[in-house]
Amino acid sequence: MGSTTIATFKSRQLLGKYRIERKLADGGYASVYQAFDTIEGIRVAIKAPHPGFVTDDTLSDFRREVRMLAKMDHPNILSIKDASFIDDHFVIVYPLGEKTLSDRLRSRMSIATILNVTTQMLEATAYAHSQKIIHCDIKPENMLIFPNNVLKLTDFGIAKIAQKTVRGAGTGTVGYMAPEQAMGKPSFRSDVFSLGLIIYRMVSGQWPEYPYDWPGPGITKVRKRVTSGFVEFLERSIDPRPRGRFRDAIHMQNVFRRVRLSVLRKHNLPATTPRNVLTNRAA
Numbered sequence: 674m675g676s677t678t679i680a681t682f683k684s685r686q687l688l689g690k691y692r693i694e695r696k697l698a699d700g701g702y703a704s705v706y707q708a709f710d711t712i713e714g715i716r717v718a719i720k721a722p723h724p725g726f727v728t729d730d731t732l733s734d735f736r737r738e739v740r741m742l743a744k745m746d747h748p749n750i751l752s753i754k755d756a757s758f759i760d761d762h763f764v765i766v767y768p769l770g771e772k773t774l775s776d777r778l779r780s781r782m783s784i785a786t787i788l789n790v791t792t793q794m795l796e797a798t799a800y801a802h803s804q805k806i807i808h809c810d811i812k813p814e815n816m817l818i819f820p821n822n823v824l825k826l827t828d829f830g831i832a833k834i835a836q837k838t839v840r841g842a843g844t845g846t847v848g849y850m851a852p853e854q855a856m857g858k859p860s861f862r863s864d865v866f867s868l869g870l871i872i873y874r875m876v877s878g879q880w881p882e883y884p885y886d887w888p889g890p891g892i893t894k895v896r897k898r899v900t901s902g903f904v905e906f907l908e909r910s911i912d913p914r915p916r917g918r919f920r921d922a923i924h925m926q927n928v929f930r931r932v933r934l935s936v937l938r939k940h941n942l943p944a945t946t947p948r949n950v951l952t953n954r955a956a
Contacts, residue, residue, distance in 0.1 A: 681704070682706055682721070687711075688708070688759050688762065688764070689760060691708040691709065691710055691711070691719060691759070691766070692708060692709045693707075693719075694707045694708055694709055694716070697718065698814075702722055702723055703720050703721060703722045705718055705719065706719045706721070707719075707769060708766075716769045717754060717766050717767065717768065717769050718766070718767045718768070718769045718770070719764050719765070719767075720764065720766075720767070721762055721763070721764045722735060722763060735756075735765065736756075738765070738829055739756040739765060742829060745800070745801070745804060745806075745829075747796070747797060747800040748796075748823065749794075749797035749824060749825055749826060750800065750801070750825060750827075751767055751768065751770075751817060751827035752767070752768065753766065753767055754766045754767060754768065767827070768819070770817030770818055770819050770825065771819060771820065772817075772818050773814050773815075773816060774790065774813035774814075774817075774818065774824065774871075775813035775814045776818075777813075778875070781878065782875050784898060784936060784942070785940075785942055786875075787872070787876060788933055788936065788937070789822075790824060790875065791872050791929065791933075793823070794811075794816065794824065794826070794868055794871065795868065795922055795925060795926040795929055796926070797824075797825070797826035798811065798826065798864055798868060798922035799921075799922040799923045799925070799926045801826070801829075801922070802861050802921045802922045802923055803923060807859055807864055808826070808829060808864050809859050809863070809864070810849075811849060811864055811871070812848070812849040812871070813871060815827050848880070849867045849870055850863070851867065851915070852883070852884075852885075853915050854866075860915060861920065861921035861922065862915040862916075862918045862919070862920065862921070863915070864922060865910055865918045865919045865920075865921065865922060865925050866911055866912075866918060868910065868925065869907060869909075869910025869911040869918075869925075870911055872907060872910065873895070873911060876891075876895050876907070877889065877891030877895045878891055881911060885911055885913045888908075889911070895907065899932075899936050899939070900932065900935040900936055902931070902932040903932045905932075906929060906932045910925060
């Protein structure tokens with residue numbers, strides 16, 4: 674294993690055909706940069722593991738992530754453009770989004786926006802679950818918004834593939850993690866819990882916190898904005914007991930489709946919501 678220092682690519686540094694422009698984020702064992710593809714003439718995101726963590730195990734994790742994503746074909750899951758060693762650095766290159774859902778949460782959301790975001794989040798996760806993949810780190814920072822207001826789920830780096838028995842490493846981001854996942858026992862229901870927290874946050878404007886007693890903070894606002902069926906949907910999504918939740922995102926999506934219609938009727942909204950509501954500030 675090499676040095677544990679974190680190497681930083683400099684602005685305007687060339688990495689093969691990519692010219693580094695700026696750092697976007699630092700993760701547990703990788704950094705993400707915005708770069709310009711000098712051949713294609715487009716901007717991209719580059720994920721590079723910290724050199725101190727480039728071991729056989731971490732490279733195996735990155736290769737698994739690449740192979741997993743290569744098999745997943747869905748409009749709401751971020752695809753990869755390239756994965757290779759460039760100038761002795763192992764990098765994964767992705768399309769560059771405009772902002773994260775975390776950025777979007779800084780301003781209030783209309784009901785139309787919330788339903789649109791939820792629809793796309795559930796589309797992505799239900800597809801992953803249909804492929805026997807648990808994401809394990811669903812959070813607003815891992816949801817990117819692209820032109821035409823398409824939301825894409827990213828960072829399957831710590832996702833686990835379910836074989837005969839679903840297994841996981843108990844990793845993830847604490848603020849969005851299901852109680853059983855924090856104890857090293859993630860399942861499809863753990864992803865359901867994380868999705869439920871995000872949806873509750875969008876509706877209420879507040880994050881539920883451990884021990885996740887019901888009703889959560891801002892419940893009065895939730896009940897005013899949505900229907901009783903939607904409130905029940907939220908309560909079931911973030912039940913601290915795994916058995917009290919939807920069994921997976923596919924089940925969750927099916928129930929959401931029904932309660933979504935009741936909320937649309939409550940607010941006199943069309944059944945088909947245009948994607949551009951993602952950019953609107955709510956009244």
